[in-house]
Structures are given as C-alpha cells and as structure tokens.
Amino acid sequence: MMAKSFALIYSFIIFVKINVCLGSFFDIHYPDVFVTAEQGGNLTIRAGPDGGDIIMIPQGNGTVFIGQTDMLKLFEIVNSLPPVWSEKSPHGTLGTFLGGKMVSLSVSAQDPENGKVTYEKVSGALPPGVNLDKITGAITGRIPDVDATYEFGIRVTDSHGKYADQIFSIDTRERDQCLSTPCLHGGTCSDDIDDFVCACPKPYGGKTCQTNCASMAIGIDLNRKKIPDAQMSCHYCSGDSAGVDGRLHAPQGWLGVNTNSWLQVDLGREMELHAVANQGYTSSGYYITNYNIKYSMDGNTFLDLKNGTSKLDFSGSSSVNSVIKHSFPTPFKARFVRFIPKTYQGKPGMRVELYGCDV
Numbered sequence: 367m368m369a370k371s372f373a374l375i376y377s378f379i380i381f382v383k384i385n386v387c388l389g390s391f392f393d394i395h396y397p398d399v400f401v402t403a404e405q406g407g408n409l410t411i412r413a414g415p416d417g418g419d420i421i422m423i424p425q426g427n428g429t430v431f432i433g434q435t436d437m438l439k440l441f442e443i444v445n446s447l448p449p450v451w452s453e454k455s456p457h458g459t460l461g462t463f464l465g466g467k468m469v470s471l472s473v474s475a476q477d478p479e480n481g482k483v484t485y486e487k488v489s490g491a492l493p494p495g496v497n498l499d500k501i502t503g504a505i506t507g508r509i510p511d512v513d514a515t516y517e518f519g520i521r522v523t524d525s526h527g528k529y530a531d532q533i534f535s536i537d538t539r540e541r542d543q544c545l546s547t548p549c550l551h552g553g554t555c556s557d558d559i560d561d562f563v564c565a566c567p568k569p570y571g572g573k574t575c576q577t578n579c580a581s582m583a584i585g586i587d588l589n590r591k592k593i594p595d596a597q598m599s600c601h602y603c604s605g606d607s608a609g610v611d612g613r614l615h616a617p618q619g620w621l622g623v624n625t626n627s628w629l630q631v632d633l634g635r636e637m638e639l640h641a642v643a644n645q646g647y648t649s650s651g652y653y654i655t656n657y658n659i660k661y662s663m664d665g666n667t668f669l670d671l672k673n674g675t676s677k678l679d680f681s682g683s684s685s686v687n688s689v690i691k692h693s694f695p696t697p698f699k700a701r702f703v704r705f706i707p708k709t710y711q712g713k714p715g716m717r718v719e720l721y722g723c724d725v
C-alpha cells in the first residue's frame with residue numbers, strides 16, 4: 367500500500383514541471399488531465415480523452431462567474447419560461463357593462479417558475495375611469511356612460527423579463543338616466559352623458575325640479591342670513607345707514623336719500639330669481655311705496671327688470687313689520703340685484719329678501 371502511494375506521488379511530481387526561469391508556464395498532467403498556463407496568460411483546462419467532463423461545483427449559495435457574468439444566474443434566465451395567461455381569463459371581451467356601473471374584473475397569468483409577475487397596459491385604451499392594478503391584474507373603476515368598445519393589450523412580465531401579451535376588450539353601453547323619471551312636478555327629462563337634465567315648469571327648479579323657487583328664500587333675511595354682510599352694499603345711503611341694514615327683518619332697515627340711491631345684493635353666484643319681498647324702515651314712518659329692480663351678471667352692466675318693454679314697478683310695504691311679496695312675471699338670472707326707490711314716504715327705507723334657485 368505504501369509503495370503504491372509513493373508511486374502515485376512520484377508520478378505526479380514527474381508530470382508537474384514548474385519552469386521558474388522562464389516564469390511563463392506550469393503544466394500539470396495527471397494522468398490524462400491537463401491544466402496548462404502558457405506564456406501570454408492563457409490558461410487551459412482539458413479533461414481526459416475518453417469523454418471526461420469538467421465539473422465546477424459551488425457550495426452553499428456560491429455560484430460560478432465567467433468575467434463579470436454570474437453563469438448560474440444566466441442559465442436561470444435563459445431557461446426561464448414566459449408567464450402563461452390563465453385558462454380562466456376570458457380572451458377577447460371581458461364583458462358588456464352599463465354606464466355608471468362600478469366594475470371589478472381581473473386578468474391573470476402564472477409564471478411556470480412560480481415567480482412574481484406584473485401586468486402593464488402596452489396598447490390601446492382602457493375605458494376612462496377604469497384602471498389596471500399592475501400587481502394583481504385587477505381592473506376596477508366606473509364604466510363611462512357611452513356606447514363604445516375599448517380594446518387594450520396587457521403584457522404580463524416575470525422577474526426575468528420574460529413576457530406574454532394578450533388583447534382584451536370591454537364594451538360599454540350608454541345608460542338612459544331618464545328611465546327612472548327623475549324630474550318632479552311635470553319636468554321634462556333629457557338624457558345626458560352619465561347624467562340627466564330636467565326642464566322644470568315654473569316656479570320649480572333644482573336638479574329634479576324638487577324646489578319651488580318662488581318660496582325658496584336665498585337668505586338676505588336676517589333670520590336666515592346666507593348672504594354675507596360683505597355682499598351687501600348701498601349708494602347714496604342716508605347717514606350711517608349701510609347695505610347690511612337692508613336685510614328683511616333687520617332691526618331698522620336701509621335708508622336712502624332719494625331716487626338716485628340704491629341698495630345692492632351680490633348673490634355670490636348666478637341664480638334664477640322668482641320673487642322678491644320687502645318691508646319698510648322700522649321707525650319714523652319711512653318706507654318705499656314703489657321701487658324698481660336692476661340686475662347684472664358682472665356687477666358693472668345693469669339691466670332694468672322689465673315686463674315686455676316697460677320697467678316693472680313693485681309696491682312697497684307701508685307698515686313697519688308686514689312683508690309684501692311679489693312673484694316676477696318671468697324668472698330671470700342674475701348675480702347682482704339693485705333695489706332702486708321710485709316713490710317713498712319721508713325717506714326711501716326698505717328691507718328685502720329674494721327667492722330663487724341655483725342655476
């Protein structure tokens with residue numbers, strides 16, 4: 367046994383030649399395997415002649431590099447298969463849906479290596495308001511209220527960049543929002559995109575004609591006070607009388623000087639006005655017997671409120687507390703309204719409210 371081991375070591379030494387003088391190569395032969403370093407830096411490993419394999423075995427989490435390339439990782443990528451769209455995913459249309467409906471759909475694909483996949487729209491268009499979740503493949507959102515077919519391509523990609531594309535489509539149908547007859551009081555419904563519009567018979571207004579605009583106080587009245595103080599003003603005011611004094615049920619009332627005076631209310635937005643109410647000043651017997659109204663959208667250009675071609679006159683209240691209300695023959699739209707004394711007792715004094723609906 368000893369003799370055999372000795373012979374092996376001896377033969378190994380025989381075939382290992384290290385030429386230090388040349389400094390350029392070593393050459394290992396054992397017995398038919400060659401590991402050769404040559405002058406110039408080439409390294410050759412050659413397995414034996416009878417089908418000898420060269421095997422590199424990393425341990426644990428080790429790998430095999432050639433240059434900067436992790437060879438085991440490279441082989442994993444090369445061998446990775448692209449994801450496969452699920453058999454359960456209906457190819458083509460994902461369904462037909464009515465406008466306004468919330469949908470929750472999904473597309474799915476599996477990676478043969480059971481890795482994570484992501485989804486991305488790569489062509490076409492999803493319905494507006496409907497979105498694809500890149501992680502889960504869920505398609506959710508609110509269907510637009512139009513007749514249309516939306517076709518789109520989704521790419522599913524695995525962690526190795528292998529992907530598969532699939533075309534899907536969603537059909538949408540416009541919904542008739544008037545089918546539920548939403549307009550009250552005999553209003554006429556017009557279907558719209560995801561909406562409806564009611565044409566309301568006077569004096570009704572609001573989205574569904576639900577409001578009697580002639581009795582809907584807009585809130586100049588001190589007891590309601592929806593119109594802020596800053597939106598009330600006056601011109602040629604008597605003494606320290608101010609616009610805010612002109613609120614219906616205010617303690618005293620607004621006092622003007624003459625027929626060049628006016629009390630103005632900025633509604634803050636365009637409204638459709640149906641009626642007006644007024645009281646006189648609370649003491650001294652000041653009140654307006656007749657007044658006119660001017661109105662404006664921009665606060666600069668004012669129009670006379672007319673019935674046909676003649677200016678409308680409104681009678682005022684001659685008692686301290688009674689309220690006189692008038693409906694307009696034709697409702698009108700305005701943001702700014704001016705009350706202009708025409709005839710009055712003592713001084714032109716008044717307190718006002720308007721009635722109407724948002725446009």
Ligand SMILES: [Ca+2]
Binds near residue numbers: 481526
């Ligand atoms: Ca894969």
Ligand SMILES: [Ca+2]
Binds near residue numbers: 560
């Ligand atoms: Ca519609």
